[in-house]
Amino acid sequence: MAITDKIYVKNHRQLASQMETNFPKGAFSGATLDLLFQGENLAKLDDTTQDRILDFAQDFMDCDCEGAPHCGCPQRKFISYLLELREGGLGPQAIVDVMGDDYMVYAYPGDVRSFLDDSIRRLEAIETLADVDGQQAAREAAHQARKDLS
């Protein structure tokens, strides 16, 4: 399962009841993205909550793909966001705290840790392959990215 399948909407039950609709707890579930994309019922939420949801929509769902929001862009953008937080020196718990403040979503720190470990392992594999292939620039890029995440 991708890390984006393990990102959940905070206060999910309360939000669903305020919006008088039901949607999955997963922030990147198709039905949740649809709900955010349509923007209906958002007016029933308090201002702070609305702001966070609009920020989420703006930051991760702003592509022009025909299949949006089911095009994979929201997930890709959120993963970049996680990696940027890591590059900024945050650990798994701090990353969870920040995503909560920014977008009212949460994850389990252990899942974030596994995701970061996987990312580092993937970069190591790219580094090794590029090295074998003699692709110096790709090797350097992967090496630098790995150092930034470690």
Ligand SMILES: [Zn+2]
């Ligand atoms: Zn897209």
